[in-house]
Amino acid sequence: QMQLQESGPGLVKPSATLSLTCTVSGGSMSPYYWNWIRQPPGKGLEWIGNIYDSGSTNYNPSLKSRVTISLDTSKNQFSLNLSSVTAADTALYFCARAGGYGSPFRYWGQGTLVTVSS
């Protein structure tokens, strides 16, 4: 059974870089799109971006200048870096798997809360 697990610091200082890792187990990383999605407390979902097993990436235009998603298939992991964070980046961050073109997010991690505060 496919499982995803987010990990990383729960507290990040303003202007710093938020870094999270998603570890995938129970299946191959190919040929899928690996996504990051976030949810501010009490608010809705926002797609951040994804990476394909080839390494190609797609990002939300509103976050593109600050986001980098990378992949390490040898460790069955993919990662999110979000730079220059502010309090508005405080959210529950989920990783999720999608299939091919236009595919839905079928598998999700449980989410990890990241708070931006000094």
Next chain:
Amino acid sequence: QSALTQPASVSGSPGQSVTISCTGTNSDVGTYNFVSWYQQHPGKAPKLIIYEGTKRPSGVSNRFSGSKSENTASLTISGLQAEDEAAYYCSSYAPISTYVFGTGTKVTVL
């Protein structure tokens, strides 16, 4: 890339049907047949309940059904049950290989 528009809340009594709308534009919902719906209980990860507008994943109750007309997709929950009380989000594939979510709808079972 603006969020898809959903009603903030809908409610119904057990056994009734409720419908949630999801309005986008001719750049997302109106162009792609890749609308999906997710159910999220408090403190939990979202769960896929409808994909490609009308299809149900294995194991999802047939009380959930989806449809689409032009720029608006809809999710109908038939035979409302207490366990259906949750937040529901639509999502659509969008230009330049991106995704956009809806604003979310809280379903209350009276």
